[in-house]
Amino acid sequence: MRLFVAILFSDHTLDQLFAACRRLRDCAGRGSFTRRENLHLTLAFIGESGREDELCRVLEKLEGEPFPLWVEGFGTFRREGGDICWLGLRRSEALLALHRQLSEGLERAGFPVERRPFRPHLTLGRQVLLPRGFDPRRFGGELPKITERVEAVSLMKSERIDGRLTYTELYRYTLGGARP
Template identity: 30%
Template sequence: MEQHSHYFFAVKISKETKLVMKDHLEKLKEKLPFSRWVHYLDLHITLAFLGAASSDKLKHCDQLVLQALEESNEFTLNIYKLGFFGRKNAPRVFWAAPQESPVLNSIRQRVYSACEQAGFELETRPFCPHITLARKWRGELPFQDELAAFWEELQPKPLHFQASEIALYKTHLGQSPKYEAVKIYRLQT
């Protein structure tokens, strides 16, 4: 069965920030049994997931996103907390989140609108910016019980970074790291 590459737009996290997060991920892995941990080089904040796409449709989307971002400036994000999606006892996604950012929300809306204009059908759930760290809880104890003793200890120190690039990523299933930035959109300084 042929597997098609998927594409998505995301805030690209700087190498320096990824290295700091890598150290934190190593500590989290020691305490939290998730099935799959994200490779530190794959860390990002998704803005719009496109799925499989033809080169013509991607080219049209590229032009629209380029126009949508041409007046956009780089901005600071502060990663400050951990959380999860799914059931409290067995979450499906474990993540780190940035503080609320009107600039990030605006950038996301511009990218999202450009992708819709290009004909992509996008997810309609409210935007919840996050950096996926791990997937599928596999602990013997429920997640909440396992965390109770050291939740405060696991919380990251606020990590500030300059969001200066948006990337169009291509997924390479079966590889690690699995995301390749095929186009970079630099924000103004």
């Protein structure tokens, strides 16, 4: 099973994020854009693993209270054949601490851990060709202010079903006893 750990969003936030996706799609020459139900914040990519029970135990050891996230800014990761377009997040010490705890727990349990610095972002599209004159600062500045209260962390499965990339929540760990 292909697994990752993520923060999922409320319906209200998903609607706002997907509106940004549609707006980007309308501006772009082409691209593969994230479906509404697949929008999430990846905390850790695990890859192929059958050790879901161990991953759940790692999540259960996370400490911390629910915290706010603010979506802020638009950017791209340049790629040949089209860019990855994303929305950024305002720096959050609570998010960084959660990511650090998760990475340390995964490493102790023998899972692979990403060594690059954590760059939290929400992927809107891949292989996106933006037109000449597209202004990323203007695009980002015109987006509505989006905030989300993070109350849980989820273990997710990624698979192709009928040719569509589909993410399924396998387990949800609630931070600090809050109700997701």
